[in-house]
Amino acid sequence: MKILIVDDEPDMISILRQTLYKPDVVFADAYNGSEALKIFEEFRPDLVVTDYQMPKMNGLDLAIEVQSLNSKIPVVLLTGIDVPSEYLGVFSRVFRKPIDSYNFKLYVYDELKRVMGA
Numbered sequence: 001m002k003i004l005i006v007d008d009e010p011d012m013i014s015i016l017r018q019t020l021y022k023p024d025v026v027f028a029d030a031y032n033g034s035e036a037l038k039i040f041e042e043f044r045p046d047l048v049v050t051d052y053q054m055p056k057m058n059g060l061d062l063a064i065e066v067q068s069l070n071s072k073i074p075v076v077l078l079t080g081i082d083v084p085s086e087y088l089g090v091f092s093r094v095f096r097k098p099i100d101s102y103n104f105k106l107y108v109y110d111e112l113k114r115v116m117g118a
Contacts, residue, residue, distance in 0.1 A: 001025045001112050004045035006036040006062060007078070008054040016049060016078075019101045020108055033057025037065055045073065046115050047108060052079035063090045074111045 003025060005016050013029050020027075028043045030036035034056040036048070048066055050059040057065075060083070063075040067090060074092035077083065078099060088094060092111060095104055 001116065002028070002043060002045040002047075003108070003112075004028045004030065004036060004040060004043060004048045006030045006033065006048065006050040006054070006059065008032055008051065012051065012078075019105055020049075022109075033059065033062035033065070036062055040066060040069065047112055048073060048075045049108070050075060050077060052077060052081060052083060060087055060090065072115060074115060076108060076111070 001024060003020060005013050005027060007013050007016070008031050017027055028039050028045065030039050032054045033050070036050070037057070040048070048062070050062055052059040059077055059079070063077070066073055066075050075090070077091040077094045078097055079094065080097040083094060093107055
């Protein structure tokens with residue numbers, strides 16, 4: 001299983017890696033949406049977790065690009081701000097910061113099982 005984590009705060013990436021850690025999961029990290037798209041092509045994640053507000057390309061624009069490349073890849077948004085309701089459908093789920101790590105982890109692994117057909 002492969003998860004791409006996108007956040008402009010290195011500490012948040014570290015927290016997400018710790019929260020989602022499992023021995024059979026491979027992580028890739030990006031610090032903005034533009035970098036994430038470059039990594040996405042080669043890494044081919046099963047799921048993307050992204051922040052909303054980032055330099056160069058925000059999480060919404062990233063999600064739209066990911067969906068255009070592969071609509072089966074779930075994009076989970078983590079945000080501390082309100083996202084306009086017309087954009088919520090781009091994400092498989094939106095979690096407000098601070099996140100409930102238990103429910104977040106359950107959701108991510110349920111989505112991975114669904115995507116991988118397990």
